[in-house]
Amino acid sequence: MTPSSSAQTDERVLYGSDHAVPGEPILTATDIKVHFGGVRALDGVSLSLEPGELLGIVGPNGSGKSTLLGALSRLTRITDGSLELDGQRYDRIRPAAVARMGLSRTFQTVRLLPRFSVLENVMLGADQPSLRGARSTSTWRSRGSEKHATDAAMEALERIHLADIRQANPADLPYGVQRKVEIARALVRQPSVLLYDEPIAGMSRSERDEIADLMVELAEQGLSQILVEHDIGMVVRICRRLIVLDLGKKIADGPSTDVITMPEVRDAYLGGTTHASA
Amino acid sequence: MIDWYASNTTLIQNCMIAILLALSVQVVMRIGVLSLAGIGFYGLSEYLTANLVIRDVVPAEVAILASLVVCGIGAFVLSLFLGRVRGLYLAMVTLAFVLILNVVAINGGKWTGGANGLFGVPFAVTTAHIVVVCLIGILVVWATERGAIGRACEALRTDELLATSMGIEVRKYHRANLVLSGLLGGAAGGLNVLNLGAVGPFDAGFGLAVTTLTMVIVGGRRSWLGAVIGAVLITWLPTVLSFLEGEMRNIASGALVIVMATLVPDGLLGLLTSQIRRLRAAVRRPSGRSTTKEVDDDTQLVSADR
Numbered sequence: 001m002t003p004s005s006s007a008q009t010d011e012r013v014l015y016g017s018d019h020a021v022p023g024e025p026i027l028t029a030t031d032i033k034v035h036f037g038g039v040r041a042l043d044g045v046s047l048s049l050e051p052g053e054l055l056g057i058v059g060p061n062g063s064g065k066s067t068l069l070g071a072l073s074r075l076t077r078i079t080d081g082s083l084e085l086d087g088q089r090y091d092r093i094r095p096a097a098v099a100r101m102g103l104s105r106t107f108q109t110v111r112l113l114p115r116f117s118v119l120e121n122v123m124l125g126a127d128q129p130s131l132r133g134a135r136s137t138s139t140w141r142s143r144g145s146e147k148h149a150t151d152a153a154m155e156a157l158e159r160i161h162l163a164d165i166r167q168a169n170p171a172d173l174p175y176g177v178q179r180k181v182e183i184a185r186a187l188v189r190q191p192s193v194l195l196y197d198e199p200i201a202g203m204s205r206s207e208r209d210e211i212a213d214l215m216v217e218l219a220e221q222g223l224s225q226i227l228v229e230h231d232i233g234m235v236v237r238i239c240r241r242l243i244v245l246d247l248g249k250k251i252a253d254g255p256s257t258d259v260i261t262m263p264e265v266r267d268a269y270l271g272g273t274t275h276a277s278a
Numbered sequence: 279m280i281d282w283y284a285s286n287t288t289l290i291q292n293c294m295i296a297i298l299l300a301l302s303v304q305v306v307m308r309i310g311v312l313s314l315a316g317i318g319f320y321g322l323s324e325y326l327t328a329n330l331v332i333r334d335v336v337p338a339e340v341a342i343l344a345s346l347v348v349c350g351i352g353a354f355v356l357s358l359f360l361g362r363v364r365g366l367y368l369a370m371v372t373l374a375f376v377l378i379l380n381v382v383a384i385n386g387g388k389w390t391g392g393a394n395g396l397f398g399v400p401f402a403v404t405t406a407h408i409v410v411v412c413l414i415g416i417l418v419v420w421a422t423e424r425g426a427i428g429r430a431c432e433a434l435r436t437d438e439l440l441a442t443s444m445g446i447e448v449r450k451y452h453r454a455n456l457v458l459s460g461l462l463g464g465a466a467g468g469l470n471v472l473n474l475g476a477v478g479p480f481d482a483g484f485g486l487a488v489t490t491l492t493m494v495i496v497g498g499r500r501s502w503l504g505a506v507i508g509a510v511l512i513t514w515l516p517t518v519l520s521f522l523e524g525e526m527r528n529i530a531s532g533a534l535v536i537v538m539a540t541l542v543p544d545g546l547l548g549l550l551t552s553q554i555r556r557l558r559a560a561v562r563r564p565s566g567r568s569t570t571k572e573v574d575d576d577t578q579l580v581s582a583d584r
Contacts, residue, residue: 075439099445111440113432124433127426128445146425169559189445 024087026051026224027103027193032071032081034064034248041067043248044081049193049226054219056239056256057228060268063245065228066108069195072226073105074098086192100131104191108198110178112170118181119166122153125188132192156188157181160214176207183214194218195226200234212238236260244268289517291405291473294412295466296509299486300493301419302462304505306455307494308423310435312369313456314487315356316463318376319349321383321482323467328396328477329389338402342468346461353460357453376487383479395478403472411469415462419502422458431455496538498545507546 025048034042042064049055059065070076072083074095083091090098104125112121126149157163160180170178179199186194196215200208208231215225216238229235235242235256242259244252246268252259259265283290302316323345330341356375360368383390390396422428433441434451442448471477489512497508515534519527542549 073443075443094447096442096445096447099443105443107440107443111437113436113440115432115436116429120429123426124429124444127429149426185444 024051025049026086027072027226028082028084029068029072030082030084032068032083033079034067034071034076035079040248042071042078045245045248045250046081047243047250047253049224051224052219052222053241054215054225054227054239056235056242057226057245058230058232058235058242059245062247063268064248065245066197067248068245069105069197069226069228073103073195075105096128097131099189100128102130102132102189102192103195104186104189104193105195106179106182106186106197106199108201110170110175110182112178112181114169114171116170117166118162118168118170118173119150119153119157121170121181122156122185122188123149125156125185126152130189152188153184156184159187160184176203176210179203179207180211180214183211187218191223193224193226195228197228198230199227200229200231208234232260287405289514291408293510293513294405294408295470295473296490296493296513297412297506298415298462298466298469299490300497300505300509301415301502302459302466303490304494304499304502305419305422305462306459307499308435308501309431309451309455310438311452311455312366313360313372313459314369314376314491315353315360315372315456316459317482317487317490318372318379319353319460319463320467320470320486321376321379322352323349323464324471324477324481325383325386325390325396327468328399328471331399331402331472332396338400338472342465342472345468346464349460349464349467350457353457354453356460357456360456361449361452373484373487376483380479380483390479391477393479395476395481397476399471399475399477401472401475403469408469408473411465415465416502416506418458419462419505423502492535494545495543496535496545498547498549500544501547504545504547511546 027047027049029048030046032042032045033040045064045068047055057065057068067076071078071081074083074090074093078091081091082089085098085101085103088101090101090103093101113124116124154163154166157166160183162177162180162184165173165177170181173181183196183199200211203211212234215227219225227235227239239256241254242252242256243250244259244262244265251268252262252265299316299320302320303314306313306316323342326345326348327338327341330336330344331338335341336344356372360371363371383395384393386392423431430441430444430446430451433444433446434448438448467482470481493508493512494505495508496511497506498504512531515531516527519530522530538545544552
């Protein structure tokens with residue numbers, strides 16, 4: 001396994017933005033605040049994501065990692081701050097529209113629909129028309145059609161080697177496979193940004209490695225990804241850059257190998273008191 | 279056969295109208311919303327159609343179409359208010375809507391005939407008319423249960439947060455289904471008044487709301503077929519139970535509802551499909567490891583990640 005590198009523009013075949021400028025971030029969050037009453041779940045966090053980058057976000061329990069993903073995907077209402085995807089402000093846009101703009105995510109818990117087969121679950125991701133006209137090669141008539149959704153879902157399932165179990169009921173599958181089906185569902189729309197919320201929690205070692213390889217592969221194909229994860233070993237292994245959150249603030253942002261040796265990061269994890277804002 | 283039809287014509291007509299009414303509740307239940315507004319639009323359409331026809335304003339067909347337009351617009355306006363509430367509160371708002379219409383009907387003077395209602399509405403529909411409208415209603419609900427729309431409805435019913443993250447506009451779907459509910463209720467009401475020739479203020483009240491809900495619960499709330507099964511069963515039940523005397527019949531009906539709601543929450547259709555699925559699975563493979571828990575049917579928003 002090798003650390004991911006930013007993909008070259010000509011490699012950006014499957015994923016990435018319509019009009020991404022190399023060097024310009026595809027996703028920018030500026031001074032994001034999420035306050036629940038008196039609780040400051042996020043208190044002025046900024047980040048930027050380069051095209052094709054696989055960015056890791058770590059932090060102790062309750063540091064605001066999942067809230068940050070919620071804010072970035074607009075499913076959690078932000079108190080203040082601005083969000084930009086592909087140069088377009090989206091902090092006032094409805095969350096469903098943000099998803100159709102090309103921002104996909106997975107959740108901390110398995111959220112597959114129990115009454116649907118694997119294929120139907122993945123088709124759900126392809127059903128709604130994209131808000132990025134140039135990305136879609138299909139016409140308005142074929143988009144939204146059953147065949148279009150089936151083809152797109154099959155393509156996503158084949159990409160992560162799940163085509164054989166397309167007719168299975170999610171409840172009959174091992175946990176690791178269920179999580180992979182969710183990743184297929186997030187990929188089916190060919191997003192420009194994909195956010196993962198602890199995708200490997202509860203998985204076996206081999207399943208973890210498989211997901212890690214998949215993420216690196218997707219990054220090489222130009223997909224910009226943010227990975228929130230507890231397993232720091234894995235994050236450091238596959239992400240070149242790391243952001244550390246603690247108590248709703250960003251305490252470190254930089255190359256993974258440097259960040260994990262920073263004293264304030266060690267303090268945050270070991271319960272020390274010398275937090276410093278980055 | 280002809281004899282059977284002749285002696286059961288009224289029952290068949292009532293069944294068809296009940297199917298439309300049951301569908302008006304089922305189309306919102308399929309996205310996880312309990313709304314009784316369809317019952318209110320049933321009553322509204324009855325009075326509106328009756329007035330237009332009795333006063334010779336327009337012919338019966340136009341009257342029913344006009345009522346449908348009013349019900350559609352009314353349902354859209356109501357859906358704007360309902361966008362702010364969920365779950366039981368939404369159900370309460372729609373029940374309040376039904377009860378307000380009841381009060382208006384009782385105090386509506388010459389427009390509603392007060393407590394006596396309106397009589398002498400010309401019998402302008404035949405069984406064929408009712409069957410055609412009923413089939414159109416079924417067709418529309420069936421068509422919107424399939425493909426991308428059907429998947430979106432199921433996603434909304436099971437997990438609203440996931441549906442949103444898949445790009446599904448929750449409000450748009452709520453609005454569309456509430457409008458469809460209003461149209462189905464309106465169609466049922468218009469046909470009923472032109473079939474019976476009279477309308478009273480207690481026709482479309484709490485009692486009808488409970489009966490319609492019973493149809494959907496007994497039949498199965500996930501599909502148009504469930505609503506059809508429930509509507510036919512509940513409409514026919516008093517006839518089937520005619521060997522029982524008076525109050526015993528009501529007790530038997532009530533017992534059926536209790537048994538169905540507690541033991542077969544997915545209704546007869548759910549029972550049937552789950553048995554078929556189980557049988558198929560048993561044939562396909564001996565066992566499988568199960569890790570996904572079924573999300574509670576009435577869970578509208580699983581917000582563990584918030």
